[in-house]
Amino acid sequence: MKRMLVLNHFPTVYPPTSGGTLRYFHIYQELSNYYDVTLLSQTFSHKGGLFTYSPTFREYKAEKDSNYHKVVQKLQHNELSYEFGLIIQTELSKHPTLLKKQFDSLYDSADLIVHESPFLLQYDQYFGKDSKLRIYNSHNHEYKLAHQIWKNNLARGYLPVLSNLEKKLVRGADLVFSTSEDEKNSLITMYNTNPSKIMVAPNGIQPSEWLPRTKSSNKKPTAFFIGADYPPNIESVEYIINHLADSCPEIQFVVAGGCCTPFANSSKPNVRLLGRVRHKQKLRLLAEADFAINPMFTGAGVNLKTLEFLSAGLPLFSTEFGVRGLNLTPMKHYIHTEKNNFADTLKRFTSDKNVLHGVSLNGQKYINRHYSWKNIAKQIQVELKKLTSN
Template sequence: MATIKILQLSHGKIIPDYISAYAMRVNHLLDGNSWKICSVGGLILHDEKENNVEEYRSLMSTAYSVLKGNRSLEIAISKGILLRKKYINSVKALISEADAIIFEGPWEYSLFEKSLENKFVVYDAHNVESLLRKGNKYHDYTEEIEGKLVQRSNLLISVSENDLKYFKEKFNPGNAILLTHLLKNIEYQWNGENSTDIIFIGSIYGPNIEAAEFILSLAKTMPDFQFHIIGNVNTHGFPHKPGNVKFHGLVQDAEKDNLFRNSCIALNPIFTGGGRNVKMIDYIMHGLPVISTEIGIRGLSQYDLSGAVVVEKSENFREAILKLTGNRDKLKSMSDNTLKLKEKILATESSFNAYSIISGEYEKWKSGH
């Protein structure tokens, strides 16, 4: 099979690749086989090129979206509001060279729709974006542009079975498959059996901000525990942080692994969102006992989580923490069960190879085109 040039179009900060779950998905989707990744807007403060990634600042559109509110950054990008010609022209030039274009969300599609003639188009659906905007003024617009991309795509890939089912029922895509996040089998040693440290990880994203606020409130009632929050969710600013909460910000993998390893429990108090909750996979890969809300386990419905994950309503998190930490044998058993769950997930998903799948679908499309 010949090597094909695949261009990924995304938004927001992609360098470094661990800045968010979205960035990790974009960077690792093709496992090193991406030709180019091009991103715009959000926290990008200056144009930057690193390896195969190009980032373009759009400070005006980002400022516009802050003033408008209602999660309007992506909307501004999709309408080309205050985007620089340098970015637009660069992407058009890359599209002309590429064999296949992956849209990492529906936002860039309308900008470059007219440049996609005779191009193989993939929609990598991290979520159902319109469902995330229920009650938002841009819901109908989001549903419209997402629907157009789904129907134009030669291949739709979804990270969760529930999202895939929704896309099939709502938009009837011609070619749609489940392709979860790329997983690697790395051995971790959990040492949190006697710890009082509790961990949460999250990027600067609405549901994570809400979760962090919840954890701050919870921590105030649990002074005997130390709560650690990893990720750039800290940039939101939390002025009333109690003394037993530490924000670590963005950390390298080694530091993150050490914090995970020495925590007794991971929390996932997520109340909204779509797709698969990537932090759950991270927790499971590290063998951490987890307490999560029901929506926090989305994208894992095909697995039996009993014995590894405690699913509770938010008002019961405090009681669940005390119950688990009051029975350390139970906590150790949960970690053992989490590692068994990890093996089941790896056995099912580690063989997924996005590049091979996309290349194969591209060759079939090309031969009949």
Template sequence: MHICDIAPFGVYPPRGGGHSRIHSLNLQASQRGHTVFLFSQGIRKFELEFPLKSWTTQINEGYTEYRYVSMLSLAAAFFTGSAGAPPLFAGDVLGIMRPSILRREVLKSDVVKVEHPWQVDYVKSIAGDLPVVVVEANVECDLLQQTLNRRVAYSEYLYRKAVDKEQSALSLADAVVVTSSQDKETIKQEFDIKGEVHVIPNGVDVSLIHPVSTPERQREKERLGFSSRKVVLFTGSGHPPNREAVQHIVKMARELPDVLFVVAGRVGDFFTSKRNVLFTGYVEDITPFLGAADIAVNPVTSGSGTNLKMLEYMAAGLPVVSTVTGVRGLQVEPGVHALIRGLGEFSSAFSTILEDDDLRETLSKNGRTLVEETYDWKKIGGRELDILHQLMRS
């Protein structure tokens, strides 16, 4: 099967949860003998070079990313990003520029995936009778309501455009993929949808992330300079819900001065380290920090979709304290796979976990078992391929 996947942002190398989902599923498909051509649009800050030019990355024999770069794409992304909105006009840019490589690869494919709603109108206009799947990693307009910067004069215009584009995409799609049953119910209530809605959850590579022994944890702490301190870990990109979560972590840290709170990822670029709060900024490899942590935390109170960080925490065998929002869409049972608490109860939950060996062991084993059985990318990748095959046959 030849799959053409289209994304409104650069994917490889993955630098966040959204990138990881796209890359992991494409990788699974290519490793099973399918051909994947990923057309991604735009450029990330760390990739910015002049003169601007598009480029190709051969990820493996069957998986290629073509990064389409143009000044118009950058200008459109800056316009929307300045208001805290996603690249709503990525498809409009394609309609103006009409890159020949995209048309050629779409018409060569057996099935087309479009990540997020923003490019669907244009893709449908060139896809002919090919089946087009829209991947809703979030209920986009619900998320935008939470993250949009209302102080920007044109923010309401962007919100209305987002609603129109999401509705158009979902009505045009031959099938829709969401990350949870919760999101499936939400989009069916909020939008008119033509195609069937499938749940393909987020996942984790359980062969790369795994629990460590107590001596291994101590060695990682020493290597990272954490000494013998108890470590509470939060990971995240610069996504607004993550920035909001860090503000809660800073408050928790004041209540537990002997605990080191480590915030790993680009969300730290928005903050300055405190006495017992360390912001690492972007890290190439999260596994050393997972290995050094005693507890993982997810105090998010907004957002949409599901949190990949939760799956990474549990794959590492870490006991987790999370809000209800942090586990939305996941099959996490309170007290079985994680402790679910209100923000005001997090500090006492940390103390409970650190003092109760049996609870710590139970949460660790149950969380790891859950991701092995339900959220392993290998199993999830097979489910997505089944859906794509069904669409081809229909």
């Protein structure tokens, strides 16, 4: 079994519940059927150490050390800010951190090295200099996303650094995976790289994990949204609280995930902010809600929450941006709406059982057929096998 070493700027959690942790865990859990997989992750708030998920799948979580405090002091910022959390990671990769020492100790035995983002590329000092295969499993076109959502002027000063790192990674990797055709074309266009080495490996789901949908016992129609503590999700929650909740008092809005954190003091009577939830609770929430909403206006990649909403059998109200990259058909797989008419669309269709049933059934069938993690990992394995055999 060939050994695969995967480097990432955030750890997974088990079981994963939202955001990039879903992709990070499930793809490599499936690939561990073909490779001996070691994840090497930076963690600032989670417990460090070695976590074994199976005989061929494990994760080293490297905690912050004294170098972290040096970098924070230099930047005069901390990781509580989304963009500075990423900048701190990039700056730390220039120092002899615990993660750097762990990477060096695992390097020799690795047959191929996978980067999940450009932020830690500088840890890989032999990138472009040795004969080991390098893979870039991109979650987003990171520069494009950062240019869109980084607001702080000091942070934006790091955009050229990010662009250069991502350019080096895209051009220097032997194989690149993107989450959609749009992301693939964006990377090709910006970095003028060989199109034949960029493949699509979309985000996915595990169709077997959902609980059976229960007959609604909700006193009000209940809309569900979940998201990590991530600026585009926070923007969506702000819209739910300050616009949809007021415009649709007859609907109960349930919001889960780290995206709730900035709104701890909100007290709208028809909004329940649950904060971070465990996996089992998330499954119950998906089974009990009447429909899902995805008012996304910014971001990159493919929304994992969209895949989960549809795969779990929830009727979905979403902006076009919220379903990007999935080739969904409005009024067949989901109900399309935008910022200026979201509330009106909810009022129009939430009581139309036939429409809701139809889109939920079609959406579920489509996603489960095309986007299971198992099938996605098989496709990745085919491409990796071609690469390693050459």
